[in-house]
Amino acid sequence: MTVLRIVPNLAGDSASARAFYGDLLGLDTVMDHGWIVTFASDAATFPQISIASEGGSGTAVPDLSIEVDNVDQVYERAQSMQLDIVYKLTDERWGVRRFYVRDPLGKIVNILSHR
Template structure:
């Protein structure tokens, strides 16, 4: 498994209310996607980004950050082999992501994902 990208998931009460701060003030002007409960805003010039999350749509817990990998099935197998707690099973989500949630030894929940 190779990690391609790590994104912090910032908890917010409402994406639309928070959006202006990140887009207008910080200049993260490109809305990569917005599903209503999760949205990513990026600066086209620098590639800096932020992912805002109100509450995960399908997982029982929210994740602190997301890790995009090249082989999510290998990552899932490795996490299980190591005995890490799987919080959300390997799932093909309707919005085009194949992912699972795993709890780190210190209790942090991580979204491990591969884009289909």
């Protein structure tokens, strides 16, 4: 048996989510049934689930972690969109550069790049 995909299902308004996940992260709308909207990238990914007691560096556990190829660019875009940055852009000792931002559904999203 092989896990092919892991999809988090978040409750909330798809219109506000579309601006966040589409405009901020550049994800495409790949399915829209009205009651559920799915955003995706055509990049090859590997299914993962993380279980954490904290978010590292004393932060709260984020609801989602999204790896991008240029975290600095996404951070600048998040600032220009006046999004709620809850943990500023930081180089972490375990080799990632990341920040936390609150999405329109109230979820804390860890945006990161590996250094």
